[in-house]
């Protein structure tokens with residue numbers, strides 16, 4: 268089985284430690300992975316089988332091979348507004364940044380998306396998502412710009428067409444000039460799905476429907492967006508239960524907490540995933556588990572904005588699908604997912620004790636868990652024959668990791684490991700720490716230029 272448009276390469280990776288992140292938690296101290304075209308052909312212990320037509324053979328001694336990391340929440344455009352509003356909670360941070368974000372345009376979003384994707388990819392992310400929710404009039408094709416950037420770098424991508432229609436004059440948090448009309452948001456979202464969404468096995472591009480948050484979106488938009496997504500068979504994404512301020516807003520405005528509000532608008536289901544989910548009581552977690560609603564856990568952003576600590580161990584125990592997200596780069600300047608594996612483990616232990624989350628659970632959140640919440644667990648997220656060849660070869664014999672005997676512990680507890688090879692759909696996206704399809708220094712210069720242009724237009728300089 269191969270997906271049209273991919274090569275018929277056969278790559279043999281041997282002498283690696285293997286963490287398959289399959290249902291049985293299979294690991295091999297020394298093993299192999301064989302890739303044929305865009306698919307994993309076989310995974311096993313010991314020496315690789317003799318196979319015909321090998322186009323590349325990799326001696327991966329000193330490496331760990333894992334499924335590619337999956338990022339489940341981001342706002343790429345924020346790459347141009349990093350390091351601002353440094354000591355603010357979510358609402359103060361948003362109020363400070365909305366006016367600048369309302370000045371973005373297509374070249375800025377393309378540069379920001381390229382920078383964000385480069386950072387993710389060089390750190391082992393093979394599937395990215397972006398939640399873009401600011402669409403100034405006349406700004407150009409912003410969703411198209413990030414879709415282009417993902418295709419240029421070769422990263423598998425879910426573009427979540429976000430929206431805001433609840434301006435300050437109608438009781439929302441964003442200024443009126445930063446929101447769209449309900450009708451325009453719905454029409455543009457439908458058009459994005461019709462134009463770009465590819466539901467096929469092995470798809471490199473999916474679209475999700477993603478109104479922004481309870482305090483920036485009308486009840487009508489939430490309800491209609493859910494109806495639209497279900498009529499098109501695409502997934503739903505939003506921010507939920509992020510802060511105490513959001514909880515207070517929901518109680519004061521709707522007479523109920525965020526999870527009950529989402530349920531009342533059709534927003535719980537196995538086709539929905541929400542970012543953050545920090546302020547969830549037992550009943551909220553049970554509702555997510557009962558309905559199969561997924562969570563994008565963003566520990567660094569939650570710490571940066573002092574939002575709190577999500578109850579990830581309780582969610583996992585209840586059977587809630589949980590993945591990891593870096594969140595937008597204005598609330599997590601690091602922008603790479605290894606930090607989220609590590610912080611998920613460390614921060615959840617601060618709340619739940621030393622057994623709250625293990626290194627293997629953290630790796631699972633960043634791979635299979637992410638695949639689950641993006642609705643792609645049958646295709647990616649584990650190393651199994653027949654799945655897509657999205658995998659990462661982490662170098663663990665360097666100074667940062669060599670003295671740690673357990674390779675999964677080295678990866679999660681240790682510093683970000685160098686990526687020797689990252690394959691997406693069987694094709695190299697990173698080789699020896701460098702992007703194969705773009706020059707990092709050129710991208711860095713481009714993001715600096717566009718960040719300066721935005722700062723000037725927005726009156727920050």
Ligand SMILES: Nc1nc2[nH]c(O)nc2c(=O)[nH]1
Pocket residue numbers: 342357361479480483506509568594595598
């Ligand atoms: N962390 C974030 N939370 C948000 N809520 C909202 O409405 N927008 C954002 C955001 O950009 N980041």
